[in-house]
Amino acid sequence: MVIRRVLLDAFGTVFSPREPVFRQYVAVARSYGLQVKEDEVKDAFKQAFKKWAKLHPLYGKHSSPPLDSSQWWSGVIGDTFRQAGVLAADFEPVERELCDTLVRRFWGKEGYELHDDCVPFLRALHSDLAFPPPAIVSNTDTAVFKILDSLEVTAATFEPSEAGIKQDKIWTTWELEKEKRSVEFWEEVLRRLREMTKEAGEAELSPSEVLVVGDEFESDYEAPRKAGLRSLLLRRTTTNGEHARASYQDDERNLRSEDAVASLMDVVEFIKRENEGVRKR
Structure with a gap:
């Protein structure tokens, strides 16, 4: 099935600490x-x-x-x-x-910096793929919106605004009261996505039509798959963001090489290939 929605992790994926x-x-x-x-x-x-x-x-x-x-x-x-x-x-x-x-x-750009590939990713998702902005799924509290707003990637601060992250599509463990590494977290996220697509008059969203992208193996790669969603593990080769967390030491024996990307722009190309392949079948 084609990919119709993208979910992005925040910490270590969209932004990282400027220094440890x-x-x-x-x-x-x-x-x-x-x-x-x-x-x-x-x-x-x-x-x-x-x-x-x-x-x-x-x-x-x-x-x-x-x-x-x-x-x-x-x-x-x-x-x-x-x-x-x-x-x-x-x-x-x-x-x-x-x-x-x-x-x-740590509520804004003094403590955090945006990854270089985030702005072109949001614009490509909007202009090249005609996708809605990604929803944010974060293992944090409500302060994540303040950070994203300060880094100017929300609908109120981004250009074009239609490509910016929307506040009602930022879901945290604080709000959902579930950990990202649990299947229940992703089932609740899927339920909310389905409600939104239904309200927009779209066809019902299948789990396999949702792509999760993040830098934590267990929370962003394995857990979504257990809930039926698709996922890619972000492994940037740049030093920027390496100190965001120690997830690079995760046990990744079950990771397929084709499921790892080095940039958010690689995600855009992945979606293009996957959706084009489905349409040709």
Whole structure:
């Protein structure tokens, strides 16, 4: 069947940190006069993130009382520096302002940068394939829209606006209350896509007509396939974005070479080949 819809991962696929997250934490901390070491902050961040994800899953959505994105990340930031050995006497006077600075930094282009292939991909999807903009599927909280808007790829900021990512087509684990590595996440995404195509007067959408593209083997490649969707694993050869996550160390023994792409523009060519092949049958 032809491909009719594209779903894109966000972190590591559309955008990545300008510098490794721990390095940005260190730079901001030092600007507040704190003495910190990169390796200690790197290890402490991993521990703090795991702790908060366990104590307050879904970014604190159902905690008592519920936490918003800023509160959850401020907790991670605070624990990161405490575990990295920063003394309370040094940290407490600057904690609130430092946490706020880092939270806001990672809400936009100061902390993240857009991958070079994203803008031409969105335009090619619109002009060459006559596709609607891709929906975003992200293992994050609601702050992902702020990031995309800051990076100027939403319908309100992109040119042409019709090719920009729409806010009502950004689906996160926070909203769906399911992890991307679960089949249930992708089944819910498919249900929403089907509702939208039905409202648009289109034919019912088959799972095999949906293509997922992302950089995490388990969440973006394997899990969608278990739900019947198609998927491609993004493996850029450039250094840009390599520090987004450690997914390049995933067990990829079940990955077929033809299911890996080095650029989002390769995805456009893949869709052209697949759809042309179907039409010739």
